[in-house]
Amino acid sequence: xxxxxxxxEALNIQEGKTATLTCNYTNYSPAYLQWYxxxxxRGPVFLLLIRENEKEKRKERLKVTxxxxxxxxxxxxxxxxxxxxxxxxxxxDDGGFQKLVFGTGTRLLVSP
Amino acid sequence: xxxxxxxxxxQVLKTGQSMTLQCxxxxNHNSMYWYxxxxxMGLRLIYYSASEGTTDKGEVPNxxxxxxxxxxxxxxxxxxxxPSQTSVYFCASSGVAGLSSYNEQFFGPGTRLTVL
Numbered sequence: 001x002x003x004x005x006x007x008x009e010a011l012n013i014q015e016g017k018t019a020t021l022t023c024n025y026t027n028y029s030p031a032y033l034q035w036y037x038x039x040x041x042r043g044p045v046f047l048l049l050i051r052e053n054e055k056e057k058r059k060e061r062l063k064v065t066x067x068x069x070x071x072x073x074x075x076x077x078x079x080x081x082x083x084x085x086x087x088x089x090x091x092x093d094d095g096g097f098q099k100l101v102f103g104t105g106t107r108l109l110v111s112p
Numbered sequence: 113x114x115x116x117x118x119x120x121x122x123q124v125l126k127t128g129q130s131m132t133l134q135c136x137x138x139x140n141h142n143s144m145y146w147y148x149x150x151x152x153m154g155l156r157l158i159y160y161s162a163s164e165g166t167t168d169k170g171e172v173p174n175x176x177x178x179x180x181x182x183x184x185x186x187x188x189x190x191x192x193x194x195p196s197q198t199s200v201y202f203c204a205s206s207g208v209a210g211l212s213s214y215n216e217q218f219f220g221p222g223t224r225l226t227v228l
Contacts, residue, residue, distance in 0.1 A: 008152070034216060043116075043202050043219030044155070089155070098143050098162070098206050098215060099170075104154035 002027040006090060006103040013080055013110055021075040021106045023090030028101070030092035033066055033073050038087045038105065047088075048075075080110045113138050116220035118203050124226045125193045133188040133223050135203030143207040144186035145170075145217065146178060148199040155202065161186055193227045200224050 005024045013019050023033070032051045036044035050057045050066045050073070057064045063076040077084050087107045091100040119134045137144065146158040147170075157170030161180040175197060177189045186205075190197060204217040 004154075041222075043204075043222055044217075045219070046216035049216060091155075098217075099157065099160060100217060101157075101171075102147075102155040104152060 002101070004028070004090065004092065004101060004103040006088075006106045008104060008106070010107040010109055013108070015081060015110055015112050017080055019077040019080045019084070019108055019110070021088050021108065023073040023075070023103055025071050025092060028071075028092055028094075029068075033064075033090060033092045034100065035062075035064055035073075035075050036089040036091060036102075038089060044089055077108075080108075082110045082112055084108060085110050115139065116203055116205055116218050118201075118220035118223050120223060121221065122224050124228065125190075126228050127194060129193050130189065130191050131193065131225075132190075133201055133203075133225075134185070135187065135220060136185045137203075137205040137218070138184065139205060139218065140183070141205035141207050141218070142183070143205060144180065145204040145206075146176070146186070146188045147202045147204065148172065148197075149202060149222075150199050158188065158201075193225075195227045198225060198227045 003026045034049045035047045038044040048064045050064045061078045065074045087105040089105040091102045094101045116137045142163045145160040147155045149155050156172050158176050159178040161167045164183045167178050179187045201223045203220040206215045206217040
């Protein structure tokens with residue numbers, strides 16, 4: 001069966017450290033993968049997109065890697081801040097035009 | 113620009129009642145989507161509309177109907193609400209004609225629905 005797995009346990013880190021979140025998938029062959037941020041009581045907000053032929057993508061303090069052999073994406077936030085505390089969702093294309101399948105998300109807590 | 117707007121923000125229904133969730137976007141997007149989000153289940157696609165005039169089922173369409181009224185508006189209807197439809201519902205849109213098909217999705221603020 002098709003699955004997207006993100007760590008359901010919250011990730012607790014100290015301010016200034018690098019947070020690394022993992023997204024694993026099985027039985028998909030996505031052309032691209034996206035990461036979203038969701039704050040409590042709000043809709044997800046797009047952060048980054050990485051295509052299957054890209055190994056790494058950066059945007060300010062964010063970095064995403066995509067390994068289609070391992071079927072895994074890693075999402076890094078460097079120099080993390082308490083304001084980075086949120087739930088982070090990965091999503092990949094479901095083979096249909098702009099249809100996405102979402103993981104359940106990982107909650108990140110950054111303490112001062 | 114308001115982005116994606118949804119109404120209502122909160123709703124309580126009794127089993128068997130019907131209601132329509134409204135969604136509108138002002139970004140000239142071709143594609144629109146309805147998701148539900150439940151604890152531990154993540155976002156699941158109910159229906160989507162790749163372009164004006166077309167709609168297709170997603171992962172969990174049973175108990176729902178949709179209407180793509182025009183390019184801006186995409187509504188979700190519950191004909192006979194059931195407690196299993198208690199959830200948070202998100203509308204999203206994406207895709208401007210002529211640009212990459214890898215567009216990100218823009219989400220509305222959500223509708224929190226409780227069915228008693």
